[in-house]
Amino acid sequence: MSFGRMHRKEDARFIRGRGTYVDDVKLPGMLHGAILRSPYAHARIVSIDTSAAEAHPKVKAVVTGATLAGLNLAWMPTLSNDVQAVLATDKVRFQGQEVAFVVAEDRYAARDALELIEVEYEPLDAVIDARTALDAGAPVIRDDLEGKADNHIFDWQAGDRARTDELFERAEVTVAQDMLYPRVHPAPLETCGALADFDKVTGKLTVWCPTQAPHAHRTLYAMVAGLPEHKIRVISPDIGGGFGNKVGIYPGYVCAIVGSIVTGRPVKWMEDRSENLMSTSFARDYHMHGEIAADRDGRIKAIRVKVLADHGAFNGTAQPTKFPAGFFHVFTGSYDLEAAHCEVTGVYTNKAPGGVAYACSFRITEAVYLVERLMDVLAAELGVDPAELRMRNLLKPDQFPYTSPTGWEYDSGDYPKTLRLALDMAGYDELRAEQAAKRARGELMGIGISFFTEAVGAGPRKHMDILGLGMADGAELRVHPTGKAVLRVSCQSQGQGHETTFAQIVGNELGIPADDVEVVHGDTDQTPFGLGTYGSRSTPVSGAATAVVARKVRDRAKLVAAAMLEASPDDLEWQDGKWSVVGDPSTAKSLAEIALAAHSNLELPEGVEGHLDAVTVYNPPNLTYPFGAYICVVDVDPGTGQVKVRRFVAVDDCGVRINPMIVEGQVHGGLADGVGMALMQVMAFDEDGNHLGASFMDYLLPTSMECPSWELGETVSPSPFHPIGAKGVGESATVGSPAAVVNAVVDALAPYGIRHADMPLTPANVWRTIDGRPFRT
């Protein structure tokens, strides 16, 4: 058994500072690029004069939108079937948008030369608040799109409207709440960047770039630039955090490629922190209106939701094509109810594009936040304890597999058991008693619960694709004569530890140590096609492909072992990681022995190939549905509004855990994300669209100072849809935790009659929320 708390193989290089990130790659003759960005959120470009920059002694090329237009590359497709300007030609549409690209001998010269470019802008009114985007007379942002006279992108709905409305009409109790899930940014430590090297002789383009989806990038480059796909190699080396920020193709990547083609030399472009925060994929920005219908006993009947989605200036969200709002329609959460309906309207604003990032699980973060906030609003209305309200409504184990009112098929789980464990770990009754005593003294203590269900592992190719590419993943496994193996996968780790856990999956299937398995990923020339790492799909899809390809090898090893033992394959059994004749352990052959025989002159039966390797393509039959129960305890200072997260209990169920230590690391990171979003993070803009969070002075990341010592628990509900019963977990805690923190803070503020407050619950926001309100116990 190779599952277990194995130390991460990749850490040997990371903790010695020996990782190789894009910026560590240096090629002979390499040039450096820099991007001139728009100071305006919305402005017409009157003229661009690059002559002074071109005259700079170290400058090799200056590329503008006009240059790109000549190559038909001024616009590129987004992952949502929109187009995005690579370099602006007509207008700039958000502050920080790419306007020109300078290639110079060094990074400093490239930056200096940006200052020599003269751009004349004619400023236009900007649309910053999404709620005004559809107003009559609002400035039209996307006048580049033919016939476009407004800022509307899409309307999308899911669920049964008539049935939902009927249940609302008949309901004994209904509650409604407006809430904003603010625009936030994943802010990985390593910013984005690319090193492009076009070889004019061979026609081969090599792009080093920290992409979460190397194969998808290659295919898109081939489609966009018209380059032959076999002449493109995308190498995604070590990545210093992705969190969805590194899924898409950014204008800078295309500029680096064009720069290399134009100059005939390798061109590197690396963002700085402000560029990353201002121009790359943001997350959320959902204005939500939610309603719950219930009976007086607190049995919920229906949920109704309206969302206004701010997608920025280009619709660049990344999610399966059929789902413009991602998997938001999983918002019925973990509860047994009769009907649900949601409507989502997407609009353009003068802000950076993106939308699906920051461990979003394809918008499930927004969905979980919505339903878990609504549950607390309902609990307050009914005067029922929020834990008790959830217990009354959670799906029961015998309801699985469960088809939700919006069409999801949940795979497995015992939700009440998981919530009960969390309540026990937290000492829930004692906490409530402590809270009551404190309230009597005028102190503010809050307890917040969140129960979440995610749908991860996109996805079954019959209804999931990205730009027409089905979401199946390949895997290749080769066992060398001495029994050491190389696994090649299409997904790419950004810190999740795939080199360890994927080796553990192979080790577990083949009875060899995980240390004997090398995992190759992140290089399109070396790995089979697949759609990459996001939406916590690596374990559900590539991990499943890994188990399946290892089983294929094991099956072939059986035939070889039978030849070695001069026995019929039907008489062999797999025991303790070896093939042996049934009932005779003395005949056992290890995989290493079989591998050597498979490469030897041993005579193999007709139809059995020598060597020991296999390939597979895994098309998941369904998504996997990890879930969990989180409980957060906060103390709030009524004088300053300061929130202190005192305790956080997190019970996660991600099915079978391959490496519990890595799972816990993923959960720790996600919980910190949740504290960050709930209490301190927002990408703010002034009314002209100036970005107010373009550095870590203003855009705050949580540190250990703001985080408690996490208290983790687990339950295990294997997924019947996964060969080893594993479900994804990489985004679970980010998805589940913001609601727990906000519920805790709102619970603390209950004596002021507060039922909701929007994130981020900064001291100032909390203080403003309670200011002037009477405290009533």
Ligand code: MCN
């Ligand atoms: N794992 C396990 N047992 C399970 C489930 C997962 O041992 N039952 C292990 C996996 O094998 C893998 C890790 O946990 O090593 C995460 O697996 P999975 O849930 O499949 O998620 P992905 O590998 O697909 O990672 C993507 C996910 C996403 S979408 C974001 S966003 C995010 C996250 O991972 N970005 C991260 N976690 C991150 N962690 C780090 N350090 N850096 C990021 O950028």
Ligand code: CUM
């Ligand atoms: Cu949506 S962030 Mo992750 O899926 O890479």
